[in-house]
Amino acid sequence: MRRDIVTSVIGIVVMTILLGLVYPLAIWGVSQVAFPGNANGQKVYVGGKLVGSRIIGQSFATPVLEKNGKPKEVKGVVVTEADPRYFQSRPSVTEGGADNAAASTFSNRGPNSVKTKEADEENIKAYLEMEKPYDPSLTSAQIPVDAVNTSASNLDPEISQADAWIQAHRVAAKRQLALSVVDGLIAKYTSGRALGFSGEEGVNVLELNLALDRLTGGKG
Amino acid sequence: MTFSGWLTIILFAVVLTALALPLGRYMARVYTGQRVLLTPILGGPERFLYKLLRVDPEREQEWKAYAKSLIVFSLAGWLLLYVILRTQNAFFVPHALNPLGYHSAPWNVTFNTTSSFLTNTNWQYYGGEMTMSYLSQMIGLTVQNWLSAGVGIVVAVALVRGIVSRSGKGIGNFWQDLVRTILYVLAPISAVGALVLVSQGVIDNFTSYLTAHTVTGLTQSIAMGPVASQEVIKELGTNGGGFFNTNSAHPFENPTAFTNFFEMLLVLIIPAALVFMYGRMTGNRRQGYAIYGVMMVMFLGAVSVAYIAEAHGSPAQHAAGLHTHVILGSTGGNMEGKEQRFGIAGSALFDVVTTVTSCGAVNSAIESFTGIGGAVPFANLSASEVIFGGTGTGLYSMLLYVLLAVFIGGLMVGRTPEWLGKKLEAREIKLAGLGILVTPLAALFCTAMATASSAGRKSISEVALSKAGANTPQGFSETFYAYLSQANNNGSAFAGYTGFVQPNAGNVGSHGVTFADLLGGFDMLFARYAPILFALAVAGALAGKRVTPAGLGTMRTDNTTFAILLIGVVVLVGALTFFPALLLGPIVQGLTGHLY
Numbered sequence: 001m002r003r004d005i006v007t008s009v010i011g012i013v014v015m016t017i018l019l020g021l022v023y024p025l026a027i028w029g030v031s032q033v034a035f036p037g038n039a040n041g042q043k044v045y046v047g048g049k050l051v052g053s054r055i056i057g058q059s060f061a062t063p064v065l066e067k068n069g070k071p072k073e074v075k076g077v078v079v080t081e082a083d084p085r086y087f088q089s090r091p092s093v094t095e096g097g098a099d100n101a102a103a104s105t106f107s108n109r110g111p112n113s114v115k116t117k118e119a120d121e122e123n124i125k126a127y128l129e130m131e132k133p134y135d136p137s138l139t140s141a142q143i144p145v146d147a148v149n150t151s152a153s154n155l156d157p158e159i160s161q162a163d164a165w166i167q168a169h170r171v172a173a174k175r176q177l178a179l180s181v182v183d184g185l186i187a188k189y190t191s192g193r194a195l196g197f198s199g200e201e202g203v204n205v206l207e208l209n210l211a212l213d214r215l216t217g218g219k220g
Numbered sequence: 221m222t223f224s225g226w227l228t229i230i231l232f233a234v235v236l237t238a239l240a241l242p243l244g245r246y247m248a249r250v251y252t253g254q255r256v257l258l259t260p261i262l263g264g265p266e267r268f269l270y271k272l273l274r275v276d277p278e279r280e281q282e283w284k285a286y287a288k289s290l291i292v293f294s295l296a297g298w299l300l301l302y303v304i305l306r307t308q309n310a311f312f313v314p315h316a317l318n319p320l321g322y323h324s325a326p327w328n329v330t331f332n333t334t335s336s337f338l339t340n341t342n343w344q345y346y347g348g349e350m351t352m353s354y355l356s357q358m359i360g361l362t363v364q365n366w367l368s369a370g371v372g373i374v375v376a377v378a379l380v381r382g383i384v385s386r387s388g389k390g391i392g393n394f395w396q397d398l399v400r401t402i403l404y405v406l407a408p409i410s411a412v413g414a415l416v417l418v419s420q421g422v423i424d425n426f427t428s429y430l431t432a433h434t435v436t437g438l439t440q441s442i443a444m445g446p447v448a449s450q451e452v453i454k455e456l457g458t459n460g461g462g463f464f465n466t467n468s469a470h471p472f473e474n475p476t477a478f479t480n481f482f483e484m485l486l487v488l489i490i491p492a493a494l495v496f497m498y499g500r501m502t503g504n505r506r507q508g509y510a511i512y513g514v515m516m517v518m519f520l521g522a523v524s525v526a527y528i529a530e531a532h533g534s535p536a537q538h539a540a541g542l543h544t545h546v547i548l549g550s551t552g553g554n555m556e557g558k559e560q561r562f563g564i565a566g567s568a569l570f571d572v573v574t575t576v577t578s579c580g581a582v583n584s585a586i587e588s589f590t591g592i593g594g595a596v597p598f599a600n601l602s603a604s605e606v607i608f609g610g611t612g613t614g615l616y617s618m619l620l621y622v623l624l625a626v627f628i629g630g631l632m633v634g635r636t637p638e639w640l641g642k643k644l645e646a647r648e649i650k651l652a653g654l655g656i657l658v659t660p661l662a663a664l665f666c667t668a669m670a671t672a673s674s675a676g677r678k679s680i681s682e683v684a685l686s687k688a689g690a691n692t693p694q695g696f697s698e699t700f701y702a703y704l705s706q707a708n709n710n711g712s713a714f715a716g717y718t719g720f721v722q723p724n725a726g727n728v729g730s731h732g733v734t735f736a737d738l739l740g741g742f743d744m745l746f747a748r749y750a751p752i753l754f755a756l757a758v759a760g761a762l763a764g765k766r767v768t769p770a771g772l773g774t775m776r777t778d779n780t781t782f783a784i785l786l787i788g789v790v791v792l793v794g795a796l797t798f799f800p801a802l803l804l805g806p807i808v809q810g811l812t813g814h815l816y
Contacts, residue, residue: 004289007273007395008296012367014272016300019366019402020359024449027414031424031448034415039424041444041472043432052432053442055421055471062436083436090560102429102441103350104466106585108683108716109556110694111534111594112809112816115683116556120540140541144550145533148542151559152469152567152584158560162549191476191561198228199477200551200563213435 044206046213052206057157059098060086060209082130085174086209087167090146091123092154099155107150123148134169142166158202161190175216185211221531222551225565229523232481232569233516236488243489244496244508250404251377251397252501262403269399277399280390283760286378287753289394290371294338294749297367302334304360308353318353319428320726325351328732329720335741337361339748340368340578340610342454342461342711343702343740345719349443349464351727354426357463362450369457369490370401372578372612375752376494377401379616380501382759383640386767391759405490406456413452413486420482421475424448447472455486458610460580460711468570468583469559480566480583484573491577491608494615502640506778511618514783518607518790519576522596526568529593530554535813554593557585568593575600578610580711587684587698587714591810594714598701598806601708602798603790604659610709616755622777623652623758625789629775629782638774641767648761655754659707660797662747666703666739667801671696675735681716692816697805704798706740707747 031039042054052058061080063071072079077097082088093107094100109116124140127147132138144162159167168182175182189208193199249256270277281289307313308324315321324330329345336343337360346352352361374397382391418424423444430442447463451473454461464470474480495515499508531553533544544552553564562570567584574581575597586597600607606618623639627649630637637644670676676699677691684694698714705712719736723729776782 001288001292003274004292005296007275007289008293011273011293011395011398012296012300014269015367015402016359016363020363023407023410024358024362024446027411027418027449028424028426028446030415031418035418038421039418039448040427041423041425041430041442042421043430046435050430050432051435052440053430053471055475056440056442057471058432058434058440059438060434060436061438063438078438080438086436097438099440102443103347104443104464104470105347106466106469106557106587106715108585108587108681108714109536110587110684110692110809110816111536111554111556111590112812112814113536113683113692113694114815116534116536116588117539117815120537120542120556124541141543142547143542144547145537145542145544145552145555146550146560148540149537149554149556149558151555152557152582153464153466153471153559155466155471156559156561157471160550160560162547165549193224194477194481197224197231198481199561199566201549202560209435 044210046210054204054206055157056101057089057092057099057155058206059092060088060205061098084130084170086212087159087164087171087205089205090156090159091148091150093150094154101155104153104155106152107154109150120148131166131170134173135166138166157206158191158204161186161201161203164203164208171212175212177216221527222546222565225527225563228565229527229569232484233520236485236492239485239489240492241496243493245500247405247493247497248500250400251497256404258404258408266399266403270395273395275393275395277393277396279393280388281393282389283382283391283756283763286391286394287756290375290752291749294371297364298334298338301337301360301364302330305330305333305356308356313353313355316426317355322351322353323727325720325727326730326732328734328737332719332737332741335744336711337364337461338368339709339744340372340457340459340613341706341709341744341748342459342580343706343713343744344461344711345732345737347465348462349445350722350725354445357450358446361461362453365450365453365457365459365461366402366406369406369453369459369611370398372610373401373405373490373494374398374612375755376612376615379619379755379759380498382763383619384502385763387764389760389764391756391763406453409456410452413456414448416482417451417479418448420479422448422451422479423472452486454581455483455579456490458487458491458577458579460574462581468581474583477561477566480562480570484570487573487577487579487581488608490611491614494612498615504778507640510778510783511622514786515607518603518787519572522576522600522607523569523572526572526593526596527565529590529810530564530568532590534590535815538813539815554588554590557588559583571597572600575710575712576605576607576609578605578613578709578711580705582712585715586712587716591806591808594697595802595806595810597712598704598802599794601704601710602794602802604656604794605708605710606790613709617751620652620655620755620758621790622786623648624656625782625786626775626777628789629785633775635773635775638768639777641770642762642765643768648758651754651758651761655751655758656793658750658754659747662743663704663707664797664801666707666743667700669739670699670703670736673735679717679719679733679736681718684716693805693808694816700801700805702740703743706743709744709748
C-alpha cells in the first residue's frame, strides 16, 4: 500500500509536469514557429486595425443610436440592426449580443418545441422583410434552412451558397453593383468540400464582406 | 441526403479500418514487450520513468494488486485536479496563464468536473472559455485527458492478458502498462495530430482574449488559448471535454470539414485498434475480426438512422414553414444546432462516432437533433458503449458481453461454456453479469432520482419547458441523457441541463446546483470504477485457468454465427434495460409531429 502511495504521488507529479507543461509548451512552440497565422486565430486586419478572425462568425449590424447619439442598450446589451450593405451571418443567440466569441453556446432548441417553431418563424419574418424588397419572388419555402436555424457554436463563419445567392440581390442593389459581380465574389469565397467529398460548401461571410468593401468602399 | 454524405460515411469506415489494423498489430507488440519501431527512441525515457516512479516493471501483479495500484493512482489524480481547479486565481498563478482573472468554480461544480475528467467522462457543467484559466486547462484537464485514457486502455490490456494467460495469476504490471500506453501509443499520435490540427486552423497560443472592431462599428471579443494540444488528446483518448463551451462545433477547435474527418479518426482509432490487438494476443486474429464486424455493423446502422433522420428535418421547422429538402446551394435538413461546414452528414457521423465511444465530444447540438436522430445517441449509450466504446473501456465491456454470449450460447446447445479453451464457471459469469449491469443501474437510478425530485427538475433548461411550464418529453430527455451519459462516462449532453449558474463573468458570485453536481459526480465515479474492478476480477479469475484444446462440442467465437449471437445479446440487454425510458423521451418525439 505504502509503495503504491509513494509511486502514485510521484507518478501524478511527474505526469503533470510532462503532460501538462512540457507537452503543451512543445506543441505551442512548434505551432508558433511553423503555423503562426493559424495558431493565433487567423486574425484579419483592415488598415492596421483588427476586425475579426477569418474563421469566427461575426455580426454585420450597426448599433442603434439614441437621440443623444449614444448607442441604445437594453439590459447592458447594445441594440443593433442589420446593415443592409453587408451579407448577414447565420442567426446567433450568444449572451451579450450575437456572435460573442468569448461565450460560445448551443441554443438547445428542441426538435418538437413550440419555442423552436416560434424562433424559426421570427427569423423567417425578419429574413423576408430584409430580402424580399430586392428579390420579389422570394417565399418562405425558398429560404435555406441555415439562414433561419442557429448554428451549433453560434459562431458559424459560413453561410450556405443558397443563402448567399438570395442576399446578393440586396447587397448588389445597396452597393450599386451588377448581380453577376457579387455572385462572382460569392464563388470566390466559397470553400469546397474537404478532399472533394467531406462536409458542405459554405461561403465565408467576413471575407466576402471585406472583398465588397475593397470594391466599393466601406462605411457610407 | 446527398451522395457525398453517404460517401463520407463509407470512406470513413474504410479509412478507419485501414489505419486500425496496423495500429492493432503495433499495440499487440507493445503490450507483449516486443521491440517496436519506436523502442530505440523511447526505451531510454521508459526506463528512466520506471526508476523515477520506483517500480520494477518485471514484477507481475495479480488482479487485486493491479486494481489497488490503479485505484490509488486515480485517487492521487483526483485530489491534485481538485486542488488545481480550486486555486485557479491563487497568488501563485501567473497572470499570463489566467489572463481574464477567472475565479474558481464552487466546490460542488468542481467535484463534478474533477470526477468527470478522472473517469474519462468529461461531462462539463462549465463553459471552458467562460470559467477556466489556461493553467487549469493545461496542467489540470489536459493531464487527466491523457491519464484517464491510459487507465482505460491498461484495464483492457490486463483483461486480455487474463483471458490468454496460460500460467500464473499475474495480469501484468499496472505502472509498466500505463507508462507504455502514454509513451508508445498516445504520445506519438498526439504530437503529430496536434500539429496537423494547427496546420488546418486549430489555435494554440497564450494570448489574452482579442478585441476586434468590426467593419460595422461593433466590438467582438474572441476567446484564445492553448487549444490544439488539448484538442488532440481529447479526441484520441475519447475524453471529449471541449476547450470551449461548444466543444468541437467551435471553429477554433474544429475549423474545417477535414479536421472534422481527422478528429473522428482520432476518436475511433484506438478503440478499433484494440479489437485487432485482442485478436492478435489471443493468437487467433479471427477473434478480433468477429468482434470488429459486430461493432462495425452496429456502428453503420446507427449512422444511417441518424443521417436519414437529420436530413429529413424536424417538426418545428416544418411547422414554421421551412422546406428541408435538398436545393441548389443548400442540403436542407435539420440545420438547427449544426455548422454549415460539416453539414448534416458530417454532424450525424460525428455524433455517432462520439457516442458509441466514450468520447462525448460534439460538433452539433444533440439537444436539437430530431426525435429519432436524438434516439441514436441514446441507443448507443444504452448499449453501454461496446460499439467500439471508449479507449479500453469499449473492449473490456465488450469482452464481458462476449463472455455472456458464450454462456448463453453454451446453455442453448447444452454444453459447458468454453471460451478460448477456458471453461467458464459460475464465478466469471457472475462477475461479468455484474460488470455489465452496474452502468445501466447507475444511469436509471440517477435518472429516477432526478426526475422525481424538485431538486433534480431545477436543472432542466428553460427552452425545454413548454409555455404551460409543465415538463415535456424534451425535459425528460435532458435529464435521462445527463445521467445516462455520465454513467457511461461519455460526457456528451442535451446541453440545456444545467448544474452551474454564472450570473457574472469570471465566476464571481457563481453557484452550482448541488443536487445535479453531486448525483452526476457519484454516477460517474461508480459507473467507472465498479466495472473496472469487475473486469479486472474476471481477468484474475481467468488467468491461470487450464486450457483445453477445442473439441467437437466447443462453440466457436470467431465466426458469423457467434457475431450474430453477440449482436443479439448486446441489443437485448440494452433494450430490456432502457426501452421503457427511451419511449418517454426521444421516441415519443420522433414518432409524432406534435409540438410541446
